[in-house]
Amino acid sequence: MSPIQFLRILWARRLIILATLVTCVVVAVGVARTLPYRYPARARVLMDVVKPDPVTGLMINNQAARGYVKTQMELIQDYRVAGDVVDKLGWEKNPAVVAIWQDETGGIGEFRRWGAQRIIESTDVAVVEGSNILEITYEAPNAEVAKQIVGLLRTAYIDASLRFRTDSAGRTADWYFEQSDRAQRALAAAETARAEFMTANNLVMGPNGIEAESAKLQDLQSSLMAARGGQVQAEAQAALTAAGSQIVDQLKLQVATLNDQIQDAGQRLGEQHPTYKALLNRRATVQAQLAREIGESRNEGALRSGVSRRSVGELDAEYRAQRVKVLGMQDKLNQLSQLQREVDLRRQQYEKAAARTADLRLESNVNESSLVVLGDAIASGRPSFPNWPQIGGLAFAFGLALGIVIAVFTELLTRRIRGAEDLGFVTKAPVFAVLSALPRVSFADRIRGLIARRGRPAGEMQPAQ
The missing domain is CATH 1.10.287 (Helix Hairpins)
Structure with missing residues (x-):
């Protein structure tokens, strides 16, 4: 099919395309009007990752920073953070929200997870271009509700981030405490074995570990x-x-x-x-x-x-x-040196485990995270949905594409000859000449002709030739 044939089909089926286009636009606008409006609210958080950690003194390099930012974005949309927001909103005690939950789920499932999922679906997180700032966006049918929820979401995220850090440090500190306790018992056993050997062989160990x-x-x-x-x-x-x-x-x-x-x-x-x-x-x-x-x-x-x-x-x-x-006394001294090395090794293990335990205990008691609240939550008075220019543009594009498809499909079902190309394709014979049709009379000329005929007397009529 040549481009000219395609254009002839579209022109011949223009009414189908126009009807499809108008129908899609009307349906899209009608459906959009039936849906509730959604108002966005935004809250920002600064990730202060460029300065050393106040406890460990460590810094996040550029390679790890990208993974850290991605983790924080996922954490904001995590069930535990959204679940805390549900608890603070008190949705479980709100009869209207409970009724919506029962209508949607039939009372099956956990209410807290259902509410958290609704919050997650209406939440979007993005990084402000060229910065370490996270922007949290939440959309709700009411601007004030959206502002309240996005503020609670930011607070819950900061609390959860700090809690995850302190809980992890606390668990690791408990493990290191167990290791230090074992190392201490091993050190006591090694010192006891050394003392018994020295007593049995009348040996005296100096302060520098030398007999x-x-x-x-x-x-x-x-x-x-x-x-x-x-x-x-x-x-x-x-x-x-x-x-x-x-x-x-x-x-x-x-x-x-x-x-x-x-x-x-x-x-x-x-x-x-x-x-x-x-x-x-x-x-x-x-x-x-x-x-x-x-x-x-x-x-x-x-x-x-x-x-x-x-x-x-x-x-x-x-x-x-x-x-x-x-x-x-060389044999006895060699055995004593071996026992002394065992004591030194056990003491070194205990001191390292004890020092690490102390650092982790300090980290588990930190009450500040590397996240800084930037201003108050802001709600927009202009709804983000429906976006009429976007809806109209998408509906127009979809309707036009659908109309063209329907027009071509209809033409293929009832194929007609609309030009020399179609005639050659149907007859499988070459087309030698094309006789042009009589020039069309415009609509205005037709009206003037009718008026002229009505104004003439019957005797002036000429017989048809």
């Missing part, structure tokens, strides 16, 4: 290393003391002075002069005293060095004896 004999061996080793280092330092100090005594320095200075005086007196006075001889005697006396002082300093340094050597030897002998003792 007393091992700790003593470590102390002796440290003291021995320090003593050996001190011995070298003492010998160096003794040599320095022997060489750097103040008395020795003064005596050396006197000997040097006397040498100068003796040399000067020998040149001036001669070697036989009494002064020269007195200076020689004086130098001999000073040199003898210098030798005596040097010997005493060396003896003192040697005494100190000997004491240091004796201290190092005693510490070395004590260290060797303690090492032999510790090596003989």
